[in-house]
Amino acid sequence: MEINLQNIELIGNYLLYRFRKQKYILAAIKGLRNGIVYGVRIRAPHALVMVFLFGSGSFLQKIRSILTLTKTHAFNLGRFVFAYKLMLGLMEKLAGEYKTWYPFIAAFTVGYFVWGENNGVNTQINLYLLSRILYGLVKLAVEKQIIREPNGPVFPWFAAIIWGTVLWMFENHSHVLQSSxxxxxxxxxxxxxxxxDIRNFILRNE
Structure with missing residues (x-):
């Protein structure tokens, strides 16, 4: 067994050396690996908690749900990283140089096909990114002096608007919010x- 593992490692190292000039292809394969691993690490614990706390069905059905959610997240992320890095590398190789708008074109194209299906996992990830993008764009606008930096603290007002809006929507138009x-x-x-009674007041929820 030890000899076989050593042989496999030698073959792997040879292949990495053999294709060293096609670094963007190797980077895409490594990105596939990292995307799957990261997706499992992120989704599995989250799905475990959410399904067992709020999900319905038998124990086996809950396990299947956790595995399905984890698989969807991990493989979508892996496919996206692989295809994005491959396309980005090809664009740079064909043009002979890197341009700052290449990442947008590559991610836009791949994102349409990988994250475009309207399901629970994709919706959650897209909304997660949307909130970070909006927050980042405001900071970038201040950094580029497109808008003036506020004199006073902004974050308390940001929090107030977010929580005021979401509770208003929940209490009056909850159907438009994501199911989770x-x-x-x-x-x-x-x-x-x-x-x-005191039991379902403190010990459990009914």
């Missing part, structure tokens, strides 16, 4: 209105 957010907010803000 509806479930979480119902548990926090509506289920806390209901109890019949």
């Amino acid at each position: 957010l509806q479930t979480s907010m119902k548990y926090l803000y509506h289920d806390s209105n209901v109890w019949t």
